[in-house]
Amino acid sequence: MAHLPASATDDDLIAFADGWARLMEAEDYVAAYEFTAHEPSMQWTPALIGQVVKSYGECNAGQKVTLNGKPTDISQRKEVTRWQENGRGCMGEIWYDLDIHGYVSDLTATFDVEEGPDGLTVRLNDIHVM
Numbered sequence: 001m002a003h004l005p006a007s008a009t010d011d012d013l014i015a016f017a018d019g020w021a022r023l024m025e026a027e028d029y030v031a032a033y034e035f036t037a038h039e040p041s042m043q044w045t046p047a048l049i050g051q052v053v054k055s056y057g058e059c060n061a062g063q064k065v066t067l068n069g070k071p072t073d074i075s076q077r078k079e080v081t082r083w084q085e086n087g088r089g090c091m092g093e094i095w096y097d098l099d100i101h102g103y104v105s106d107l108t109a110t111f112d113v114e115e116g117p118d119g120l121t122v123r124l125n126d127i128h129v130m
Helices: 010-025 029-035 046-054
Strands: 078-082 090-100 103-116 119-129
Touching: 010 029, 010 078, 010 090, 010 103, 010 119, 029 046, 046 119, 090 119
Parallel strands: none
Antiparallel strands: 078 090, 090 103, 103 119
């Protein structure tokens, strides 16, 4: 299940993650789940993805991902790191800080980038507080 061509740039990978965040902003957790591959050990489901976001923070007041944050002194991390392909076909990762209700948060989605014969697959690894 390739998501992007093997020639995809770092900007293409960030744009892919932005597309996933756009689905999260719409609270369409089923579509967000279907948008990526998944780390099997994490046992992601659409409901679990939504629960992680909604229960973020101290007040647990139904948090919501927003694609664009308000300017503050904190910068949103959207970072791609690449390396030589390992034995699993993994050749990079994306670290993507989520905006919650318009502000950068320490809730970060991490994605593995795997190269296969038909292109790059983006695999949701984790969503956790960094």
